[in-house]
Amino acid sequence: MPNEKQYDYQYQGARVGPRRLIRFLEYTLTQHLALGLKRPICIWGRHGIGKTEIVETYAREKGFQLRYIAPAQFEEMGDLTGMPAIENGRTVFRPPGWVPAETGPGILLIDDVNRADDRILRGIMQLLQRHELAGWQLPDGWQIILTANPDGGDYSVTPMDDAMLTRMLHITLEFNPDDWLRWAENAGIDDRCIRFIRAYPESVTGEKTTPRTLVQFFEAIAPIEQWTDDLELVQTLGEASLDLATVAAFLHFIQHGNSSLPSAEAILNADNFRTDIAPALQLKRAGTDHPVGQLHLLGRQVVAYLQKAEDITSLQAENFRKFLTVPGFPADIRLKVLQELNHHPRFDRLTEGDFLNRVLLNNFEN
Numbered sequence: 001m002p003n004e005k006q007y008d009y010q011y012q013g014a015r016v017g018p019r020r021l022i023r024f025l026e027y028t029l030t031q032h033l034a035l036g037l038k039r040p041i042c043i044w045g046r047h048g049i050g051k052t053e054i055v056e057t058y059a060r061e062k063g064f065q066l067r068y069i070a071p072a073q074f075e076e077m078g079d080l081t082g083m084p085a086i087e088n089g090r091t092v093f094r095p096p097g098w099v100p101a102e103t104g105p106g107i108l109l110i111d112d113v114n115r116a117d118d119r120i121l122r123g124i125m126q127l128l129q130r131h132e133l134a135g136w137q138l139p140d141g142w143q144i145i146l147t148a149n150p151d152g153g154d155y156s157v158t159p160m161d162d163a164m165l166t167r168m169l170h171i172t173l174e175f176n177p178d179d180w181l182r183w184a185e186n187a188g189i190d191d192r193c194i195r196f197i198r199a200y201p202e203s204v205t206g207e208k209t210t211p212r213t214l215v216q217f218f219e220a221i222a223p224i225e226q227w228t229d230d231l232e233l234v235q236t237l238g239e240a241s242l243d244l245a246t247v248a249a250f251l252h253f254i255q256h257g258n259s260s261l262p263s264a265e266a267i268l269n270a271d272n273f274r275t276d277i278a279p280a281l282q283l284k285r286a287g288t289d290h291p292v293g294q295l296h297l298l299g300r301q302v303v304a305y306l307q308k309a310e311d312i313t314s315l316q317a318e319n320f321r322k323f324l325t326v327p328g329f330p331a332d333i334r335l336k337v338l339q340e341l342n343h344h345p346r347f348d349r350l351t352e353g354d355f356l357n358r359v360l361l362n363n364f365e366n
Helices: 018-035 051-062 118-130 177-186 191-199 211-221 227-239 244-256 264-269 292-308 314-324 331-340 355-360
Strands: 014-016 041-044 065-069 083-087 090-094 106-110 142-148 169-173
Touching (some): 018 041, 018 051, 051 065, 177 191, 191 244, 191 292, 211 227, 264 292, 264 314, 292 314, 292 331, 314 331
Parallel strands (some): 041 142, 065 106, 106 142
Antiparallel strands (some): 083 090
16 A cells, blocks of 8 residues: 555544454444444445455354445446336336345445445435435344545545535544454464564555455465465466565565564563573574574564564563674664664663664674
8 A cells, every 4th residue: 555644544533453443333333223223334444454344244243134335336326226117107216136125133335435426425325314215215223334445545536525424423444463463363364474464564555465465365375385386476476466565575584484583572571581582593503593584584573563562661672682682693684673663762771771882883793
């Protein structure tokens, strides 16, 4: 996805991850069904981050009926309102095929609502307000959920005015790597793919790379037993749906990222770094040196862990310094790690004392 700073995206409601979105849906829909309320919910967010999938999964797990429409594909009002017919000498509208006939609980999912043209949006506004259109109405127990892409950026969307916006409850879904990783583990995604995302969390979003296209790529390469034996095919499949930078990172990972090195969490939280961590690194032992690519990867993991931490304990700061000063640690990786953490609010704690001076002078055993 494009860098968010490039555009002035206009979101609505709280910006949350999947866990909070599901909790919001659970609470709101339960209250609506219990009290007979019908206020629609609109989920905003960038393309490919799982808005539609979350609603579909929620409906399936709750045993709700689900009907799906994509109004951007509607070519005429009849696709929304139904077609007129003569019955007993009167003109009536026959509902479109997507209109549910059974009593709920159910969810009518209106996907990418603001990609529809203005004429269709005006028709949808009546549906949102009254749960009915042109002589037909949604059965009891049905709730409306919409998804939308943000205004103010690179999306081709039709702005919704205040009259329409105020008819809905709003919430924005943002991509959260931790939530995605938990989902991936439960969904049976290949463990090697999960390790890749842990190592390169920044690779999940790009112009073409989204959580959705990543899953499609992972599914495409799943039948290939040994990825390193067919790198050319893996690269071709990756470039069919992902950004080139993501593909390059993935190829680097599968060639250099599978190692026995300890995790960033283990390194930073070790009670005894010298006995629990240092021997596993083995940077200076003959015949056991880890490839430089693995150390680059481990450095990125340590940076990602610290950037996500709400606070940094004294133990973590001490272990961070010990990690960077392990004999044989490449000076360029050490400097790269420090550069990426330069704006961390606890950078002073990480580099207390004369640590920075020693780094700049490369005053460590190499």
